[in-house]
Amino acid sequence: MSDQHQEDVNDLATFGYKQHLHRSLGSFSSFAAGYSYISVLTGMFELFGFGYAFGGPRIFWTWLVVWIGQMMVAFCFAELASRYPIAGSVYQWSKQLNGAIASWITGWVMLVGDVVTVAAVAIAMQIVLPAIWSGFEVFKNTTQNAVFLGIVVLILTTLLNMSGVHIMSIVNNIGVAAELVGVTVFVILLIFHTQRGPAVVLHSMGAGAGVPGSSFLGGGAALLLAVIMPAYVMYGFDTACTLAEETKDPRRKGPRAILTALAAAGLGGALLLLFAIMASPTLNPTKLGVAGLPYVIEAALGTTLGKIMLVDVAVAIFVCTLAIQTATIRLTFAMARDNNLPFGHLLSRVSHKANSPIFPAIVSGVVAALILVVNFGKPQIFTIVTSVAIVLVYIAYFVVTGSLLFKRGKTGMNEKGNGGLFSLGKWGPVVNGVAFLYGILMSINLIWxxxxxxxxxxxxxxxxxxxxxxxxxxxxxxxxxQRHKSARLGIVLDHRADSDSDIID
Known part of the structure; x- marks a missing residue:
């Protein structure tokens, strides 16, 4: 056992937990976990048309607004990740900052948001796979085919998560590397097919004209709708630290992974958005709002090259689903380990063979598949639930940033970053305040x-x-x-740092 590993094990014990998960992830794997949850290609191909229909070319500016807002949140999370390197990220941070009920509600809404998001991303395969090959159209009904493809994806990601973090991280790393290369190639190819200059992003092209109050502040009401697109894409970066107990030296690698994952996704998305608008054959919101980014890619790159690039998008969607389910599993594990979920002992059990929680993987996969099946009856229900899943995550985020702001003002937050801890220093209160306010305003906008x-x-x-x-x-x-159960039982016996017992398959 290396000195670093022993140090990480001892560090985890100070929080009351015994090391059971396999600590093998390095810097890139930690970064990849956060980046693949965001997944620029997945979000852009799924939601570009929605955002463009309301914002037109000015959607570029909404992307920047959300990126800056989320970076403020990410800076706060980086501080917390360096101080509380524990599996479950948002839930654990809330637990360290708040009382029992606040942390439980935070974990609960985040858990619901995550499991629904797993289903929402899996179903996005319908956007690209049939366009690559007609053989993926197993059902003539588009909705049924989307559900079928989504369930197949969930089966594969569940099996990968059950195989252990090592195999999962290898697949995820390869997928993220492919997506990073794909975004770069997309941007370069689009540059050579631009039909107009960057000044186009200053115009609306009549987008959102039918939205009530669209004339307010130069189309402000329509832009409030357009901003939902990047808001739907740029979240989940905390996943870089939900694998903290499987990461080497997480106090240092975690904060860096959060910030670099969001920075890379934000920059790549901004460039892809800008050059896609500049290369699009049409800027008509009615047409482009429906056809979306696949139309721009095929028109600019041609059918053959466009299909080749769509394969990369399919890979991105797959690893995005994989990463979100991984985050869901670790959150379930973290809450169950604290006896904060039904069947806590079972859900917190770690397989010796896979060094990973097995039952949360099965449960998350089954629940996500059941959510997809709802789409057969009334698709609008799925749309509502999917949209609200993002709101729930944003609520969990601003509860944490708000709690951090309260603690910062009351007892301080080790602003000097003693011991090498990541710290915002004197900028902490300002950044934290902006992050909290941004979270509240965005949540209101999303739920309106x-x-x-x-x-x-x-x-x-x-x-x-x-x-x-x-x-x-x-x-x-x-x-x-839960209140009586948590107070009475506390941490599951097998997971207590001072326990000699072990977890068996």
């Missing part, structure tokens, strides 16, 4: 009742109703069941 997102009539309120229901159910469950 709109027929453009959630559907007309009662469906327009679906987002708000679903979020309130998730939080209410979590609160009631905690008060009636």
């Amino acid at each position: 009742p709109r027929s453009s997102i959630y559907g007309s009539g009662v469906d327009a309120w679906g987002g708000l109703i679903f979020v309130v229901a998730v939080i209410a159910v979590g609160f009631v469950y905690y008060q009636t069941v």
Whole structure:
């Protein structure tokens, strides 16, 4: 056992936990976990058309706004990652900063958000696979085919996660490397097919004209809808630290992984967005808002080269699904280990063969597949739930940044970064305050009742109703069941640092 490994094991023990997960990940694997959750290619190909329909070329600026806002959040998370290098990231950070109920609700809403996002990304295969080869059109009905492809993806990612973090990280690393190369190649190829200059991003091209209040502040109401596209893409970077107990020297590698993952995704996405708009054959919001980025790629690169590049997009979607499920598994494991979920002992069990939690992988895969099946009956329900999943993650984020801001003002946050800890220093209160405010405003914007997102009539309120229901159910469950259980049992015996017992398959 190396000195670094022993140091990491002893460090984890100070938080009350015994080392059971396999600590083998290096800097790139940690970075890859955060980057693949964001997955620029997945988000762009799935949501470019939605954002362009409301923002037109000015969607470029909404991307920058969200990138800056999320970087403020990432800086806060980097501070927390260096101080609390524990599996479960957001849940664990909330646990260290808050009381029991706040941390449980944070973990609960994040868990719901993650598992629904797994399903939402898996179904994105429908966008690219049939375009690559008609053989992927197993069902003539588009919805049924999307669900089928999504379930196949979930089966594969579940099996990979069950095989252990080593194999999972190899696949994820290869996928992320392919996506980084793909984004670079896309940008370079689009540069050589531009049809207009960068000044085009200053114009709306009439996008969002039908949105109520679209004339407000030069189309502000429409841009509030357009900003949802990058908001849907740039989150999940905390995944770089949800694997903290499987990362070597996580106090130093974790913060760097969070920041570089979001920085790389933000820069790559901004360039891809800019040159796609400059290379698009048309800027008509009606056409481009429906056809989306696949249309731009095929028109600029041709059918053959376009299909080759779409293979890279399919790889990105797959590793994105894999990373999100991995984050879901580690969050489930972390909460179960604290006896904060039903069947905690079972869900926190680590396989000796795979050195990884097996049951959370199976449960997350099955639940995500069931969510996809809902799409057969009423697709709008799936749209509502998927949209709200992102809101839940943003809520969990601003609870953490708000708690950090409160602690910073009350007891300080080791602003000097003693012992090599990542620190924002004197800029901490400012960055933290901006991150907290950004999280609140973005959550309100995401959940605001709109027929453009959630559907007309009662469906327009679906987002708000679903979020309130998730939080209410979590609160009631905690008060009636979980509060007494957590206080009585604490950490599962097998996971206590002072326990001599071990976990068996």
